[in-house]
Amino acid sequence: MKKPNIYDVAKKTGVSSATVSKVLNNKGNISDQTKSKIFEAVEEINYYPHAMASALRGNKTHTIGLLIPDIGNAFFAELARSVEDTGHEHHFNVVMCNTDNQPHKEEKYLQWLNQKRLDGLIFGTGFSNSTSLAKMLEAKMPVAMAVRFNSSIEADAVLVDDFLGGYQATRHLLELGHQNIIFLLDTLKNPSSLGRIEGAKKAFSETNVAWSNHLIIENNWSAREAEQSLTHAFRTQPELTAAFALNDYLAVGSLEAAMQSGREVPRDFSVVGFDDTFISRLREPHLTTVAQPIGTIGKTITEKVIARINGEESSVKKTLLKPELRVRESTGHVFS
Template sequence: MKPTIYDVAQAAGVSIATVSKVINGTGRISDKTRKNVRKVMEELKYQPSMVASALTGKNTYTIGLTLPDLANPFFAEIARAVEDRGHESGFNFFICSTDNDPAKEEKYFSLLMKKRVDGVIIASRTHNTAFLKKMIQMNIPIAMIARELPALAVDTVMVDDFLGGYQAGSHLIELGHRRIAVVAEDLNEMSSRERLRGCRQAMLDAGIEPDERLVTVGGFTLESGKEAMRRLLLLDAARPTAVFACNDVLAIGAIQAARERGLHVPTMLSVIGFDNTILATIIDPPLTTIAQPMQEIGRRVVDLIIQEMRGEKTQKQRVLLLPELVVRGSTGPV
């Protein structure tokens, strides 16, 4: 038999009303009692009925999370961080991978509304502001990761992309590089533009004039990173001695393309990425990269959306976190 709310109350040594308050996130309950009740719920594998909650207009304890591509380790790690933090607060997740497809995204937004999720966290590029406005009108809290929508008042958790780009450029300059290429993800995206701008600023501050021929768009996949690097290597005499790729996947694609041309990394070409995913530690040589604080991103965005669900804040927040340079073996002196 499935455990009931009565079983939870008896095992935790509290009243049914207390268990109900923990489930609904209401009432004045000590952290010790709340944690004890949640622990018992987990041990008994007790799950409140989401269907019943939805029908009665109560919380369903589910949050939607839209991602552009789960094949990218950065988004997989973000999903894990978000899910871990949500589970600590008793929430489950509908994880939706949109592949940056507007039609697929619209389908998922519609599904999340039908499921009566308590909130939606968006880490994907979104083109469906009409759906988001509808969610806001339905009092469904929305929070965004690594992107902003100026037309909508929503909570946002971001990393300082300009600073990350500046750190990448400065590291390469300190190693003596002057011909520094940038492989961007998508220059229509603010994060890519800011990473490029940061790298350019580091060059300008060092008295180096950026070469527009050394900026190319690589997209989001390993193969597109390889293709972008191949284009840069066709410059021959003008080719770069170092490359800043705006994510780790593109950086690894760049390393593979360099090897195809017989270029050793880092003695003949230095490569730096962005994100610090697990890929950075398993590639040979290990990838120098700009680390995003993924656990902190997950924690902050979940906390923001739960605070809004519970009416604990009235102002939307824009949280800007700091990146960090992690030096490994893929960068070296000229």
Template sequence: MKVTIYDVAREANVSIATVSKVINNTGRISEKTRKKVKEVMRKLDYQPNLMASALMGKQTKTIGLLIPDLANPFFSELARSIEDRGHELGYNLVICSTDYQEEKENKYLTLLLQKRVDGFILASGFENLNKVEELIKDNIPVAIVARDFPMISVNAVALDDFMGGYIAANYLIDLGHKDIAIIASNVWSNRERLRGFKHALEEHNLKFRDDFEYITEINVESGKVMTIKYLSNANPPTAIFACNDLVAVGAIQAAKKLGINVPEQLSVVGFDNTIVATIIEPNLTTIAQPIQNMGKEVMDLMVSILNGDKQDITRLTLLPTLVERESTAKLTQQ
């Protein structure tokens, strides 16, 4: 049977509050009592529930934000928008980059709970469903941003990623492209964009390429490698939809390396509408996420949860839009 904080308190002959203070290293407790409680914890092999205990007490006005990759302009811009809104509302942000690694996610959650954050904002790329459920079970304020967990009841500000993929594919089809490749990673947002992309192809009776495979890292290099693979095929695509602006940049660079002109010979569409879309040459046509609005909405949602203003779960879904630039062209012009 699992040892509880009540067992430790009874064995040490102290109150539950005293045990909690020892666990969180807070309050005025004599060294003798602190030592006694720790000895009992070791004796009973008690594993404190850091998630439940760390949030006992007053608000610290600090929110933990877990971002998968701060080197990705989308996430850095999103973090900045959340942080700016937090400052307006009197809250500070502790930002952690998890590199899409579950081990780092768990490490930062535990660390931030020990630091007594008031709650968590978890960004797209956080795939650990069990951990989200654990946080909710322990009554820890949680809000998801730039993705959704439709299978559980959790507050979220998401993008309609399915619609984003659908818009991208339809746009390229309207330009006359029939053989369109996609570059995506195996994370929720990209899977939804892929689903929308496939749906648009099916509506127009177009075939999905059988040489598709998920990329393992979301960066420029992955875009280059996958594009070279596509363009080296006996039946190369005339257009590529990359589920991320960085990956799209890699696609454009790979095309240039192979002597293929963008957009005359290959159209490229990205996703996010980050600053890199206006830096790469030619400027990138992309599916825009409302990053500033997304950051504001999720911070407002988190504060309303912390203030006890919310009783029901809120799921806000924002819509993507197409931003047309110079990396795409009609097929008849190629």
């Protein structure tokens, strides 16, 4: 069977092969109706030009790279889905890589992605100042940051106000009478986590509660590690009445630790998470959490990259979105 070619697409749609080429390479002033007709024909006859050959001719590959720490984390899974769906709407493929927060994996993926001649790259993870990234920036590849921000590079960014989110969660617990609060997080080297802790400090200050009452435990990367950290903290500081876990996975581990220690949530112990992913409603009690607009983050950052690929953007822009506290059943007044 003959492999479909550009002339087959032209014949099926009733336009010239030059018009098909312009649409596939995002050039020229072609109507949306014609574009839709051509893309439908491309899918129907299964015509896909060789991406590398197209790139070598200086054309687009219609491919965007996405680096995230861990697809197993519900937040990044939902973010990746939003990026992929938005890319598909604009006829771009998305190549996703998990870095596991490991610099050597990040560098390896950047080298590989650079060889694939991407049109653009989205960082959903923290990153080091790598040689491969420097090469991409030198080549004027559109690069954007979602959730995480690095001031050392000039790139578009879509962020959530972590300071406000940390403030909202902590203020909620303090207003319920909690003063002995444990904070469970990955690392303060993560700008998002640091911002949330700074917001928590403001809440303590405004309510005249001594910051010395708090306990911060880092190096929690999974629900299991959060469960172990809180279980140990219960032994050394039994006066703890609440936990602010800086993502929903850590909050689920906190709920488990409270249950295993014989504490009833929220009567004896309260838990707040961060993200409002699907896991916040999977178990009882449903989790009080700070909601990030994950779908909006993914859609906005992808559209920014595509606009820059198409030459529609000039100045670098940082978009800051607001989080929202969702109060459910895992928080309550201090029981006396």
